[in-house]
Amino acid sequence: MVFYFTSSVVDPPALLFMGRDKYENEDLIKYGWPEDVWFHVDKVSSAHVYLRLSEGQTIETIPKVxxxxxxQLVKQNSIEGCKMNDVDIVYTMWSNLHKTESMEVGQIGxxxxxxxxxxxxxKKxxxxxxxxxxxxxxxEVDFRAERETRDRNERESxxxxxxxxxEAKKLEEQQRKAEAEMRSYSNLMKETNMKSNKDGGSDSDDFM
Structure with missing residues (x-):
């Protein structure tokens, strides 16, 4: 079971979500998206909260609100953190999460x-x-299927x-060739006109 939340402090609204327990957190870690930002209370056990960035957004451009x-959602879902003031929350892109086989369930580097x-x-x-x-x-979410669908859509895009x-390159090449042919035709016409004028003057001299 995944818990989804909608933050309306930005437009369009942003999607926040977290796993029900540490075992679902494992699936979120394994099948996260490149657009996901991971949040956790620093040095204290807490839920793993994710923010899914919108298209074109980066971790550097996330609005402060x-x-x-x-x-606040991470702090609230930490048994220890929710009782503390001045809590530090760490956050990073999903791609920066490092998981090894020796780590305990829910543990991450x-x-x-x-x-x-x-x-x-x-404070809260x-x-x-x-x-x-x-x-x-x-x-209820099939994490693997969602990730595969996301990747398939990205490949199609x-x-x-x-x-x-x-297609744009092909059209540009066609236009370039057409312009080159037009310039060549224009030069040909100029040379023809010059030759015709010269010939006409020569005939007149011969007649006289």
Whole structure:
């Protein structure tokens, strides 16, 4: 069971989600999307909350209000963290998560510590939590199937983009050839006219 939340602090609204337990977190880690940003309370056990970025968005361009929503949700879903003030939340792109066979269920590391960001939450904000909980939806999810569908759609989109690019190149080449032929034809016509004028003057001299 995955818990989905909708954050309306941005337009269009953003999707936040988290697994029901540490075993579902394992599936989210394994079948996450390149567009997913992972959030967790630093050095304290908590839920793994994900933010799915919209097209063209990066971790650097996430609005602060949206980061705050995700961090409040993480803090709320941490047994220890929800009771603490000045809690640090770490977040990074899903692709930066590093999982090895020796790690315990739900445990995670990072490929690059430099790619991990921090956001401090001074205290729990019930207004944010209540707003997000009103949008909460529970769904049974086939993580692998969703990832495969996402990848298939991406491949199809890239195919279409490549096809359009090739068609544009072909059209540009046709236009270039047509322009070259027109210039060649124009030059030919000029040479013909010059020869005709010269011949006409020569005939007149011969007649006289």
């Amino acid at each position: 949206l980061v705050e929503d995700a961090c 990072f490929h690059s510590q430099k790619a991990v960001k921090k956001f401090r939450v001074p 904000d019930n207004t944010v939590i209540n707003r997000l909980n009103k949008t909460k939806v529970e769904k 890239k195919k279409q983009q490549f096809k359009k690019l090739e």
